[in-house]
Amino acid sequence: MAGLIFQALPGFRDFTPRECAVRNYLFETWRGVARRCGYVEYETPILEDTGLYLKKSGGELSSQLFRFEDQGGRDVTLRPEVTASLARIVAQHQRDFPKPLKWFEIGQCFRYEKPQKGRGREFHQFNVDILGEGGPAADAELISLAIETMLSFGFVVGDFVVRVSDRAAWIDFAAANGIPDERVPEFLGIIDKIEREKPEVLVQKLATFSLTPVSVRGFIADPANASSAYLAIHEDLAARGFTDFIELDLSIVRGLAYYTGVVFEVFDAKKSMRAVAGGGRYDTLISNISDGAVDMPATGFAMGDYVIRNLIEETTHAAMQMEVWLQRHAAACDVYVVVADESKRAESLRLVTDLRRAGISADLPMGGPKVAKQFQNAEKSSARFALVVGAEYPLLKLKILASRTEESGDAGSVVEWLTARLLQPDGPLLA
Amino acid sequence: MAGLIFQALPGFRDFTPRECAVRNYLFETWRGVARRCGYVEYETPILEDTGLYLKKSGGELSSQLFRFEDQGGRDVTLRPEVTASLARIVAQHQRDFPKPLKWFEIGQCFRYEKPQKGRGREFHQFNVDILGEGGPAADAELISLAIETMLSFGFVVGDFVVRVSDRAAWIDFAAANGIPDERVPEFLGIIDKIEREKPEVLVQKLATFSLTPVSVRGFIADPANASSAYLAIHEDLAARGFTDFIELDLSIVRGLAYYTGVVFEVFDAKKSMRAVAGGGRYDTLISNISDGAVDMPATGFAMGDYVIRNLIEETTHAAMQMEVWLQRHAAACDVYVVVADESKRAESLRLVTDLRRAGISADLPMGGPKVAKQFQNAEKSSARFALVVGAEYPLLKLKILASRTEESGDAGSVVEWLTARLLQPDGPLLA
Numbered sequence: 001m002a003g004l005i006f007q008a009l010p011g012f013r014d015f016t017p018r019e020c021a022v023r024n025y026l027f028e029t030w031r032g033v034a035r036r037c038g039y040v041e042y043e044t045p046i047l048e049d050t051g052l053y054l055k056k057s058g059g060e061l062s063s064q065l066f067r068f069e070d071q072g073g074r075d076v077t078l079r080p081e082v083t084a085s086l087a088r089i090v091a092q093h094q095r096d097f098p099k100p101l102k103w104f105e106i107g108q109c110f111r112y113e114k115p116q117k118g119r120g121r122e123f124h125q126f127n128v129d130i131l132g133e134g135g136p137a138a139d140a141e142l143i144s145l146a147i148e149t150m151l152s153f154g155f156v157v158g159d160f161v162v163r164v165s166d167r168a169a170w171i172d173f174a175a176a177n178g179i180p181d182e183r184v185p186e187f188l189g190i191i192d193k194i195e196r197e198k199p200e201v202l203v204q205k206l207a208t209f210s211l212t213p214v215s216v217r218g219f220i221a222d223p224a225n226a227s228s229a230y231l232a233i234h235e236d237l238a239a240r241g242f243t244d245f246i247e248l249d250l251s252i253v254r255g256l257a258y259y260t261g262v263v264f265e266v267f268d269a270k271k272s273m274r275a276v277a278g279g280g281r282y283d284t285l286i287s288n289i290s291d292g293a294v295d296m297p298a299t300g301f302a303m304g305d306y307v308i309r310n311l312i313e314e315t316t317h318a319a320m321q322m323e324v325w326l327q328r329h330a331a332a333c334d335v336y337v338v339v340a341d342e343s344k345r346a347e348s349l350r351l352v353t354d355l356r357r358a359g360i361s362a363d364l365p366m367g368g369p370k371v372a373k374q375f376q377n378a379e380k381s382s383a384r385f386a387l388v389v390g391a392e393y394p395l396l397k398l399k400i401l402a403s404r405t406e407e408s409g410d411a412g413s414v415v416e417w418l419t420a421r422l423l424q425p426d427g428p429l430l431a
Numbered sequence: 432m433a434g435l436i437f438q439a440l441p442g443f444r445d446f447t448p449r450e451c452a453v454r455n456y457l458f459e460t461w462r463g464v465a466r467r468c469g470y471v472e473y474e475t476p477i478l479e480d481t482g483l484y485l486k487k488s489g490g491e492l493s494s495q496l497f498r499f500e501d502q503g504g505r506d507v508t509l510r511p512e513v514t515a516s517l518a519r520i521v522a523q524h525q526r527d528f529p530k531p532l533k534w535f536e537i538g539q540c541f542r543y544e545k546p547q548k549g550r551g552r553e554f555h556q557f558n559v560d561i562l563g564e565g566g567p568a569a570d571a572e573l574i575s576l577a578i579e580t581m582l583s584f585g586f587v588v589g590d591f592v593v594r595v596s597d598r599a600a601w602i603d604f605a606a607a608n609g610i611p612d613e614r615v616p617e618f619l620g621i622i623d624k625i626e627r628e629k630p631e632v633l634v635q636k637l638a639t640f641s642l643t644p645v646s647v648r649g650f651i652a653d654p655a656n657a658s659s660a661y662l663a664i665h666e667d668l669a670a671r672g673f674t675d676f677i678e679l680d681l682s683i684v685r686g687l688a689y690y691t692g693v694v695f696e697v698f699d700a701k702k703s704m705r706a707v708a709g710g711g712r713y714d715t716l717i718s719n720i721s722d723g724a725v726d727m728p729a730t731g732f733a734m735g736d737y738v739i740r741n742l743i744e745e746t747t748h749a750a751m752q753m754e755v756w757l758q759r760h761a762a763a764c765d766v767y768v769v770v771a772d773e774s775k776r777a778e779s780l781r782l783v784t785d786l787r788r789a790g791i792s793a794d795l796p797m798g799g800p801k802v803a804k805q806f807q808n809a810e811k812s813s814a815r816f817a818l819v820v821g822a823e824y825p826l827l828k829l830k831i832l833a834s835r836t837e838e839s840g841d842a843g844s845v846v847e848w849l850t851a852r853l854l855q856p857d858g859p860l861l862a
Contacts, residue, residue, distance in 0.1 A: 041448065
C-alpha cells in the first residue's frame with residue numbers, strides 16, 4: 001500500500017481483534033485445563049542473561065537467538081524457551097512451596113528462524129511442569145494433562161495420540177551392546193533421526209557402533225523393551241480411561257541433551273503426523289543450573305500456538321468449537337443504547353453507566369448519528385439488544401436484534417430488567 | 432545464595448505464583464472493565480522496527496531503549512510503548528472495521544531506566560484508544576473508562592481525581608500573547624514543568640516570551656480559560672454521575688509532542704499525588720506514521736501496573752478487594768482426593784479424571800504418602816474438600832476442610848454430588 005511504510009517485522013504477528021480472540025481462546029483453554037488439574041500459574045522474564053541458556057545447553061548455543069548487548073554491556077537474549085528460566089526460579093524459591101510443584105506458564109518465546117507457514121520468529125507456548133517428584137506417577141499426571149488439553153480443544157479418539165518412550169530403555173540397550181557412556185549422546189542423536197536419515201548414511205553411522213538398522217529397528221518394535229516406568233505410566237493412564245490415547249514408541253528420544261528419562265510427543269494422528277506438543281523428564285537440569293545448590297527431579301512439556309491452531313482449523317469438530325467461542329466473544333457489547341432523541345443524551349449516558357456498573361456490557365453512539373445509522377451500529381457491534389431512548393423517556397423500548405421483536409420497560413428498573421432479560425435462554429453474547 | 436549464579440536481569444521480575452496472581456488480578460480487572468464498556472482487544476509485536484519510534488517522535492529517540500541489530504541486520508527495538516504500533520496497525524487495517532474503533536491492549540513494554548521502587552525495566556501497560564471520532568464525546572467516553580477502571584479496583588470518591596486540560600487553550604493563549612507557532616512546543620515544555628522548575632529559572636525562561644509566572648499562573652487558575660471541548664466533556668461526564676471525579680487543570684499539557692488537544696491524568700488524591708494513568712488526543716499521529724495515507728483522529732490513555740498496584744496496596748478498601756480475589760484464586764484445586772487405601776489408586780485416578788472432565792478442579796497425591804500427610808497436602812493446596820477413597824469404596828467420605836465436618840456419597844454419582852456441593856454458599860474456591 002502506498003505510503004504505509006511500516007510493517008510488522010518478518011515473522012512477527014499483529015493481533016487484530018479477530019486474531020487476538022483466537023489467541024485468547026488458546027490461552028483460556030490452556031489456563032482452564034491446567035487449573036482444573038491443580039497447576040498454578042507463574043511467569044518468567046522475556047529477556048534473560050545469555051549465560052543461562054549457555055549453561056542449560058552445556059555450552060552449545062543455538063544460532064537462532066535474538067541475542068544482543070544491553071546498555072549496561074550485558075550479554076542478553078530474548079527467551080527461546082521457558083524451561084531454563086523455570087529451573088532458575090525454582091532453584092531460588094523452591095523452599096517457599098510444598099512439593100511437588102505443579103506449575104504452568106503461558107507466554108511468548110523468540111527464535112530467529114526463517115519465517116514460513118506455521119512458524120514465526122515469535123510464538124506463544126504453554127509450559128507445564130511437575131517438579132520435586134521423580135516417580136512415574138508424575139510423568140503419568142503430566143501426560144494426562146497433555147491429553148486433557150487436547151480433549152478441551154474438542155479433539156477425540158483418533159485425532160491424536162501420545163507416543164511415549166524412555167531414554168532408560170536405550171541406556172540399557174547401549175550397555176548391553178557395549179556402547180561406551182561418552183558415546184551415548186551421539187547414539188541417541190542417530191535414533192532421534194532414524195526415520196529421516198538416508199538409509200546408506202544410517203547404515204554407516206550405526207556401523208561405528210557395530211550395529212545395523214535391522215537390529216535397532218527390532219529393538220524399537222519389541223514391546224518387551226518398554227521400561228518399568230513406561231509400564232507404570234501405562235497402568236496409571238489406563239485407570240484414567242486413556243488407553244486409546246497412548247502408545248509405546250521407542251523411536252522417540254527427543255533431540256535435546258537435557259532429557260534424562262521418560263519422553264513423549266503428542267501427534268496429529270490423521271493428517272501430517274506433526275508433533276503438536278512434546279516433553280519429558282529432566283532430572284539433572286535444576287542441579288546443573290544452580291551449580292549443585294538444589295537437586296530436584298522434574299518433568300514437563302510444552303505446546304506451541306502455531307501447530308495447535310492449525311490442527312484445530314483442520315479438524316472440523318475442534319474448529320466448530322472454536323468458532324462458537326469466537327462468536328460468543330465477538331460481540332463488542334450486549335446492549336447497544338440507541339439515542340432516538342438527542343435531547344435525551346444525558347439520560348442515555350446515565351443508563352449506559354448504570355448498566356456497565358451492574359456488570360452488563362453496554363455502549364452508545366458518540367456523535368449524533370441518525371437513528372437508522374445507530375441501529376446499523378448496533379447490528380455491527382453484534383449486540384443482542386438495542387435499548388431505545390426516545391421522547392417517551394422514562395419509558396424505554398428494547399429491540400431484540402436477532403428476532404426483531406420488541407419489549408418495553410422503565411428506566412428506573414433498567415438494571416433489573418436487563419439482567420433478567422440476559423439470563424433468558426437467548427442469553428448474553430459476551431461470555 | 433551460594434551456587435545460585437543466575438538471577439533475573441536488573442529491573443526484570445520473576446512472577447512466582449503469588450506475584451503472577453496479582454498480575455492476573457490487574458489483567459482481569461482491566462479486561463473486564465474494557466469489555467463492559469464496549470472495547471475489543473488487540474495485541475502488537477513486542478519487537479518493532481526502530482524507525483517506527485523515530486517516526487512517531489519526529490526524529491528524537493529516547494536514550495532509554497532496548498535497541499539492537501537482529502541477525503538480519505535490522506535496527507530493532509523492544510517496544511517502549513504501544514501507541515506507535517497501534518497507529519501502524521490501524522493505518523493498515525482500518526478499512527476492515529466500522530468507525531469509531533474502540534480498542535484496548537494489555538501487554539509488556541521495556542525501558543532501560545535505573546531500576547527503583549515502583550519502576551522496572553519492564554512493566555505491563557493497559558492501553559485504551561478510541562480512533563475515528565474527533566469530537567469531545569470520544570474524550571468523555573475514554574475518560575469515563577479511566578474512572579470505571581479505578582472504580583473496578585475498589586477506589587471511591589476522594590481516592591483519585593482526573594485532571595483534564597486542553598492544549599487548545601494554550602494555543603489560544605500563545606496566539607493572544609504573540610508566541611510564534613514554531614516556539615509553541617518550547618513554551619508547552621515550560622508549562623509541563625511549571626511546578627517542578629526552580630523559580631528563578633522559570634522567570635528567566637518565561638521572560639524570553641515576555642511573560643511572567645504570575646500571568647501564566649493567572650491563566651491556569653481562571654476557569655474561564657477552559658476550552659469548549661473541556662466544557663462538553665464536563666457536561667457529558669456530569670450526566671454519567673462523575674462530577675466528583677474530574678477537575679479542570681490547565682497546568683497539565685503532557686510532555687510528549689504528539690498530543691494535539693484534550694489531555695488528562697488520573698491522580699492519586701490522597702498520598703503522593705502520583706499520576707496513575709494519563710493520555711489525550713493525538714489527531715495527527717496516524718497520518719504521520721502512514722505518511723499521509725490514512726488520516727484519523729484518535730484519543731487514548733495508558734495505565735502501568737507498578738503504580739496502580741502500589742496505590743491498591745496503600746488503599747485499605749482496594750487492597751482488601753484484591754486480597755479476597757487472590758484468596759479465591761490461591762487454591763490449587765477445589766477437591767483434593769485422599770487415597771486412604773493404596774489398592775484403590777486406580778479408582779482414585781478415575782474419580783479425579785471424571786471430576787476434571789466435569790469442570791471441577793481436582794487433584795490427588797502422586798506418590799503413596801501416608802494418609803495424615805495427604806490431609807496436610809489437601810490443606811496446603813487450599814482445597815475446600817478432601818474426598819477420601821478407602822476400603823469401603825464405592826462409598827466415599829467428603830471432608831469439608833474449613834468446618835471439619837463430613838458427608839458420605841457414592842462413587843457412581845460423584846460428579847452430580849460434588850457439583851451440587853460446590854454450588855452451596857460455602858461454594859467453590861476457584862473463580
